Amino acid sequence: MAAPVIATGLTLLVGSLLFAVLGYDPLATLQAFFIAPLNSLNGISEWLLKASPLILIACGLAVGFRANVWNIGAEGQLIIGAIAACGVGLFYPDPDSMLLLPLMFFAGAIAGMAWAAIPAFLRARMNTNEILVTLMLTYIATLLLSWLVHGPWRDPAGFNYPQTALLSAAAMFEPFDYAYRLNASVFITVVAVFLMWLFTDRSFLGYKMSVSGAAPLAARYAGFRESAAVWTGLLAGGAAAGIAGMAEVSGPLGQLSPQISPGYGFAAIIVAFIGRLNAFGIVLGGLLMSLLFLGGEAVQMNLGLSAALTRIFQGILLFFLLAADFFIFYRLRRIPEHA
Amino acid sequence: MPPRLELRNITKSYPGIIANDDISMSIMPGEIHAVLGENGAGKSTLMKIIYGAAQADAGEIFCDGKPIAAHTPATSRALGIEMVYQHFALFESVTVVENIALAVSSTFDLDALARQITELSNRYGMPIDPHRRVHDLSVGERQRVEIVRCLLQAPKLLILDEPTSVLTPQAVVKLFETLRQLAAEGCSIVYISHKLDEVQELCDSATVLRNGKVTGTARPKESTSAQLARLMVGAELPEMHVSPSVPSDKPVLEVRGLTAPARDKYGVELKNISFEVRGGEIVGLAGVSGNGQAELISLLSGERTHGNALSIQIDGKAAAHLNASERRKLGMAFVPEERLGRGAVPPHALWQNAVLTAHRSGLVRNGLVDRKQASNFAAKIIERFKVKANGPQSSAQSLSGGNLQKFIVGREIALEPKLFLVAQPTWGVDVGAAAFIRQTLVDLSRSGAAVLVISEELDELFEICDRLLVICQGQVSPPLIRTKTNREEIGLLMTRVDRGNGTNGRGEVAIQD
Numbered sequence: 001m002a003a004p005v006i007a008t009g010l011t012l013l014v015g016s017l018l019f020a021v022l023g024y025d026p027l028a029t030l031q032a033f034f035i036a037p038l039n040s041l042n043g044i045s046e047w048l049l050k051a052s053p054l055i056l057i058a059c060g061l062a063v064g065f066r067a068n069v070w071n072i073g074a075e076g077q078l079i080i081g082a083i084a085a086c087g088v089g090l091f092y093p094d095p096d097s098m099l100l101l102p103l104m105f106f107a108g109a110i111a112g113m114a115w116a117a118i119p120a121f122l123r124a125r126m127n128t129n130e131i132l133v134t135l136m137l138t139y140i141a142t143l144l145l146s147w148l149v150h151g152p153w154r155d156p157a158g159f160n161y162p163q164t165a166l167l168s169a170a171a172m173f174e175p176f177d178y179a180y181r182l183n184a185s186v187f188i189t190v191v192a193v194f195l196m197w198l199f200t201d202r203s204f205l206g207y208k209m210s211v212s213g214a215a216p217l218a219a220r221y222a223g224f225r226e227s228a229a230v231w232t233g234l235l236a237g238g239a240a241a242g243i244a245g246m247a248e249v250s251g252p253l254g255q256l257s258p259q260i261s262p263g264y265g266f267a268a269i270i271v272a273f274i275g276r277l278n279a280f281g282i283v284l285g286g287l288l289m290s291l292l293f294l295g296g297e298a299v300q301m302n303l304g305l306s307a308a309l310t311r312i313f314q315g316i317l318l319f320f321l322l323a324a325d326f327f328i329f330y331r332l333r334r335i336p337e338h339a
Numbered sequence: 340m341p342p343r344l345e346l347r348n349i350t351k352s353y354p355g356i357i358a359n360d361d362i363s364m365s366i367m368p369g370e371i372h373a374v375l376g377e378n379g380a381g382k383s384t385l386m387k388i389i390y391g392a393a394q395a396d397a398g399e400i401f402c403d404g405k406p407i408a409a410h411t412p413a414t415s416r417a418l419g420i421e422m423v424y425q426h427f428a429l430f431e432s433v434t435v436v437e438n439i440a441l442a443v444s445s446t447f448d449l450d451a452l453a454r455q456i457t458e459l460s461n462r463y464g465m466p467i468d469p470h471r472r473v474h475d476l477s478v479g480e481r482q483r484v485e486i487v488r489c490l491l492q493a494p495k496l497l498i499l500d501e502p503t504s505v506l507t508p509q510a511v512v513k514l515f516e517t518l519r520q521l522a523a524e525g526c527s528i529v530y531i532s533h534k535l536d537e538v539q540e541l542c543d544s545a546t547v548l549r550n551g552k553v554t555g556t557a558r559p560k561e562s563t564s565a566q567l568a569r570l571m572v573g574a575e576l577p578e579m580h581v582s583p584s585v586p587s588d589k590p591v592l593e594v595r596g597l598t599a600p601a602r603d604k605y606g607v608e609l610k611n612i613s614f615e616v617r618g619g620e621i622v623g624l625a626g627v628s629g630n631g632q633a634e635l636i637s638l639l640s641g642e643r644t645h646g647n648a649l650s651i652q653i654d655g656k657a658a659a660h661l662n663a664s665e666r667r668k669l670g671m672a673f674v675p676e677e678r679l680g681r682g683a684v685p686p687h688a689l690w691q692n693a694v695l696t697a698h699r700s701g702l703v704r705n706g707l708v709d710r711k712q713a714s715n716f717a718a719k720i721i722e723r724f725k726v727k728a729n730g731p732q733s734s735a736q737s738l739s740g741g742n743l744q745k746f747i748v749g750r751e752i753a754l755e756p757k758l759f760l761v762a763q764p765t766w767g768v769d770v771g772a773a774a775f776i777r778q779t780l781v782d783l784s785r786s787g788a789a790v791l792v793i794s795e796e797l798d799e800l801f802e803i804c805d806r807l808l809v810i811c812q813g814q815v816s817p818p819l820i821r822t823k824t825n826r827e828e829i830g831l832l833m834t835r836v837d838r839g840n841g842t843n844g845r846g847e848v849a850i851q852d
Contacts, residue, residue, distance in 0.1 A: 204703045207694060210687075217681040220642045221673070222695045223664025 003328055004274050004281070007320035008288065014316055024303065032302055033295035043294070045180035049252060050293050053078075053244035053261075055286035056189045057268035059196035060240020062277040064233025066200060067209035068216070071234050073119070073134025074241040075265025076141035077112040081242025083145055084111030086249045086256045089171035090153070090164060100170045104246055105188075112242015113235045115141065120234035124227035130234065138265070146258045153256065163257040173250050185247035192240060197279035205232065241265055262293060263311075270318045289314070341404030343368045343527040344389065344420075344496055349398035351384055358384035359395070360551040366496070366544075371518065371528045373538040373559060375571055376548035377769035379727065379739055382531045385548070386498050389529065390422045391415040402496075419495030423485045423502060429473045436469035439488050460487050463517045477629060479510035486517070497521065498529045501767075503537060515541050533571070533769050535564045536798075549573055572771045579774065581781050584805045587618030591670075591758045591789035592639070593652040597659070599638060599645060607631040609638070612815045614808055616789040618757065621780060622818070623804035624793040627833055631813040632793055633676075636762050639791070640673045641666040653758055667696065670757030674748050674764065676793075678740060682747040685736035689728060692735050693717040693750055700754060716753070717746075724749035725775070741768040748776055752783055759783060762793040777803050797826055809833055 015033070016026035037043045057074050064071050071077075085108035092100055119133035146162075155165040173183035199206040205228075212219040212229040219226065248260055271289045275281030296310025342365040351359040358381045366372045376382045387393035389400065391410040400407045402418050415421075429438050436453045453469040460467040465483045473481065482502060489497055499518075503511045518541065522528055532538055538545055539559045547555045547570040555570040597612040609631050616622045626632055637643040639651065641663035651659035653669040663673070675681045683692045690713040694702050702713045717731035724745040728738055735743055748764065764780065765773035781803050784790040794800050800807060807824060809816040809832035816832045 198707075202707045204694075204698060204706050204708050207691070207708050211684050211695065214686055215680045215684040217677070218684045218695060221640070221663060221675060221681050223641060223662045223667065225662070 003321060003324040004276070004285070006324045007274070007317060010320040010324070011313060011317045014320075015313060018312070022305070024305070029299060029303065029305075033299050034291060036302075037291065037294040037298045042180055045176075045182035046294055047287070047290050048186060049182045051286045051290035052186045052189045053247060053264045054268050054271050054289050055282055056192050056244045056247075057237070057241045057264060058271035058275060058282045058286060059189075059192045059279065060237040061268055062272040062275070062282060063196065063199060063206070063209065063236035065213075065272055066206075066277050067213040067229040067233050069123075069230055069233030070131045071116060071119070071134050071237040072131055072269055073116070073136075073138045073265070074237055074268055075261060075263065076134070076138030077115045077238045077241035078245035078248075078261055078265045079138075079141040079145050080115040081108035081112035081245030082249045082253075082256065082260050083141075083148060083245075084108055084242070085246035086164060086167065087153075089167040089249070092171075095168035096170045098170065100168070101173070101250065104171060104250060105243065108242040108246025108249075109239045110242070112238040112240070112245065114238070115242070116234040116238025117231075120231050123234075124230045130230070134234075145256065145260070149256050149258055155255070161257075164255045166255050167250065171250060172254060173247065181252045183251045185251050188243060188247060192243075193279050193283060196282070199236075200277075200279065209233065241268075267293075267314060270314055270321075273318070274321060288317075292317070340368065341401070342366055343370070343403060344529075345401040345404075346385075346389070347399045347401070349385065349388060349395045349400070351388060351393065351395050357551050359388065362398070362546075362548070362551075362553055364546045364553070364556070366527045366529065368495070368527055369522050369525045370544060371522050371530060371542045373542035373545035374529060374531045374548065375533060375535075375538055375545050375567065377533060377571055377771065380548040380571075381551040382548055383500065384551075386422065386500055386529070386531060389415075390420060390498060416492060419493065420498070421489035421492055421494040421496070422498040422500070423482070423489060424500055427481050427485055429481055429484060431474040432472065434470050434472050435467060435476075435484050438473060438484060439469075439491065442488050443491055455491060456487055459490055463487075463490065463520055465513060465517055482510075482514070486514075490521075494526055496527045496529065498531070500531045501533075502530075503532070503534065511537070535559075535567050535770070538567070539564065547571055568770055571769075574771075579778055579781065579802060581803065582785055584620045584784065586620045586805075587787070587789075589617070589655060590615035590652075591618045591654055592616040592791065593655075594639075595650055595652070597635075597638065597645070597650045599634060599643075602634060602643075607634055607813045609634050609813045612813075614815055614818060616758070616791050618787050618789045619784060620805040621784045621790040621792060621803055623800035623807045623821075624791065624810055624815070625797060625800055625807055625829055625833060626795070626810035628795055630810050630833075632762070632810055634813070635810065635815075636675070636760065636793055639760055640671075640675070667699070667754075672696070672751040672754045672756035672759050674744075674751050674759075674761040676762040676766070678743045678747055679736060683735040683743060686734055688732050688734055689721070689726075689738075689746060690714045690717040690731040692746070693720070693731070695750075697750055697754060720746055720749035720753060724779075725772075740766075741772055744768050745772055745776065748779065752779060756783075756788055759788050759790045760793075761790070764792060764794065765796070765799060773799075797829060801826070 016030055019026045019029040038047060061071055061074055085104040088104045088107045089100060092103065115137060118137060119130040122128040122133055123130045149162045149164060153164045155163055173185045175181060175183045208224040209229050209232060211224060212226060244264060249256065253260060267289050271282060271285040274285035274288065292310055292313045296307060299305040299309060300307045345365040347363050349359050349362045362385060374382050374385065384393060388395050391412045391414055394410065400410065407414060436449050436456060439456060440447055440449060440452055456467065456469040460483065467480060467483050467487060502514060518528055530542055542559050545557045545559045546553055547557065549571060557567060559567065593615045595613050597609060599609040601608045607630060638645055641661055644662060645651065645659035648657035648660040653666060653671055656669055658666050658669060679685045684695065690710065693713050693716045694708055697716055702709055702716060714731040720726065721728055726746045727742045764776050768776060780790055780792065792800065792804060801821060804821050806818045807821055807829060808818055809829055811833055
């Protein structure tokens with residue numbers, strides 16, 4: 001449990017050094033990065049709005065990670081989920097139907113799962129490496145999205161911008177307050193966190209997956225099918241990412257454009273590990289990661305620092321997390337020279 | 340002449356336990372000295388102190404009459420004290436010479452080192468090719484690498500921690516020859532073991548530990564096993580009760596013409612294996628390790644499946660195509676040779692490890708694991724099989740090998756199997772617990788279960804089995820009635836091939852090491 005705290009501390013330390021080297025007052029910049037964004041109700045709304053997809057996706061991914069099923073293509077599954085949901089929203093015959101939002105929800109989930117089913121099938125049947133397949137499918141998803149918004153789905157009334165028409169009100173989640181962007185989709189994340197806890201901590205299927213992850217030979221010994229773990233792990237991640245994509249389209253975006261995610265699918269991998277693949281930890285990890293996104297934007301706008309700063313912080317954080325893990329499990333020792 | 344090594348009043352305690360309590364012993368140059376004791380008696384702690392890997396709280400260590408100051412493994416090596424650990428620390432993907440270079444050399448002249456390895460290993464009668472990769476080596480050969488690594492340092496004192504627990508009988512014979520030769524050249528040897536027969540064969544003197552204290556010293560060659568066992572266990576060993584077997588009419592396990600290709604290039608091909616095990620009897624499968632036991636057991640347990648469903652039948656039902664879970668539904672239970680990572684999940688608590696195979700016994704409800712039931716189940720096993728653990732919350736990896744074995748055997752027996760497969764039931768288990776496990780197997784069979792025991796310890800098989808099979812180069816012999824055969828006949832079958840096929844031409848010996 002100590003590793004995430006140590007890693008966060010070291011990230012802040014190196015971050016301050018980085019600011020100092022760039023010629024900014026470290027304390028003031030850290031304040032602008034981590035504290036100022038949360039000083040307003042709008043800030044809190046944005047914080048939770050960005051934490052929600054991170055936590056949702058991380059919950060889905062962690063199910064697979066616990067069984068050593070490495071889905072790192074959640075970004076692609078998110079995009080496919082968003083495309084499917086937006087497609088339903090745009091082309092459903094009755095744009096004011098009450099059914100529209102639930103239909104989009106299922107479209108997003110099923111599309112995300114379908115995208116993840118490709119690597120699952122390949123791994124279960126042909127033992128391909130799911131890391132490569134999920135990652136490569138992400139690029140296909142990105143290009144598919146780009147083709148749709150530049151081509152067939154482009155809004156004819158959109159001044160030639162590469163984006164779809166705006167969704168109807170019935171296809172959108174209601175915000176809590178029209179002054180802020182936070183909307184009812186956060187409840188999906190709350191339910192997902194509970195389901196993830198139930199699955200990993202209490203269910204027999206989750207137990208079997210943790211056996212597959214911790215000791216594959218013991219899983220074979222007990223007769224737990226490896227392919228079941230592969231399918232469950234990838235489909236859980238795909239569904240979560242697809243739903244997150246749908247929630248983006250039906251929430252803050254309201255339409256598709258070539259850039260619909262600031263990298264939630266990749267950042268969620270870090271969130272899952274900061275959270276130790278555990279439901280409660282993932283909530284904290286998601287809040288931290290969301291703050292990194294917000295802080296990056298804030299210092300970019302207020303201090304003129306580069307937008308790459310968010311990515312740098314993500315990278316430093318993951319690096320220190322893995323390093324802290326290593327030094328907690330292994331001790332560094334000077335070995336005397338051999339005589 | 341001062342002793343090569345002298346311990347005076349060594350005491351070492353860990354939180355909650357005194358591992359070594361006022362231990363004194365001395366070892367002369369050229370002496371082979373056994374440290375005997377059950378699991379948890381404090382042997383390993385004592386060896387770590389001698390090697391400098393742990394520091395004693397009190398007491399002194401003298402080497403050749405001089406006290407050892409600032410004791411670390413490095414000072415030990417400077418004094419000529421070397422240690423061969425029970426679990427080898429070799430890099431699998433590189434060659435023998437590269438492994439040894441990493442451990443001992445300050446320079447990386449691999450050619451010279453390779454010549455030295457060849458010369459030294461031949462001199463001590465355990466030839467090893469320095470250019471082979473470690474993953475190609477059998478366990479016995481890996482141990483040779485470790486020993487050669489120590490010998491390169493020209494040791495004055497060699498510590499071996501349970502060196503035979505992974506070796507075949509033939510490899511043990513060779514190891515003993517090497518050790519005797521070393522001792523004859525003046526090297527002192529500390530030999531840690533709980534196997535009485537080995538200690539009696541090899542060692543000049545013995546210090547017996549129990550619960551961290553010295554309970555006696557002995558001249559093993561002049562003592563009886565019973566005397567030594569009493570010092571170790573503190574009580575007489577229970578006597579085995581083996582009542583006559585009443586086999587069922589129909590076999591519970593029937594293997595017919597089972598043929599399977601080798602899993603990989605290091606595996607063994609199984610050739611036309613047929614045998615059966617009836618309810619109420621114990622059948623033993625003897626053989627030198629590496630003759631197809633691992634392949635056969637994984638096919639019997641369902642960890643590997645077979646296309647010809649009828650080649651393995653459990654309780655009259657075709658089973659060769661079923662996985663382990665499906666076979667367990669037919670009443671099978673299985674204790675594998677590897678405890679950690681196969682029979683149990685190392686980081687999981689014992690209650691979680693109970694769920695691993697006992698999930699059908701009411702530990703899972705509506706798809707959710709019933710933690711209370713699982714804890715109760717684990718607690719019962721801990722109590723009934725006297726597993727030394729801090730309760731169902733202890734992790735599997737926190738238990739000693741013997742205690743984890745008791746837990747796994749207990750868990751599988753609690754499933755009340757019709758068919759019980761068990762591989763190496765008493766490996767690394769102390770004498771008291773081993774006797775208990777054997778008695779449990781006998782009782783299980785007498786209550787009607789079919790029991791198949793795969794073991795390399797012939798004594799164990801002769802003690803509990805009703806019929807014996809021998810596996811050699813992937814072939815299984817016709818069954819032998821225990822009371823109508825003897826060790827010599829079994830020994831011959833263990834090393835001959837093609838007896839049943841009339842070809843008999845190759846007098847090849849199937850020894851790996």
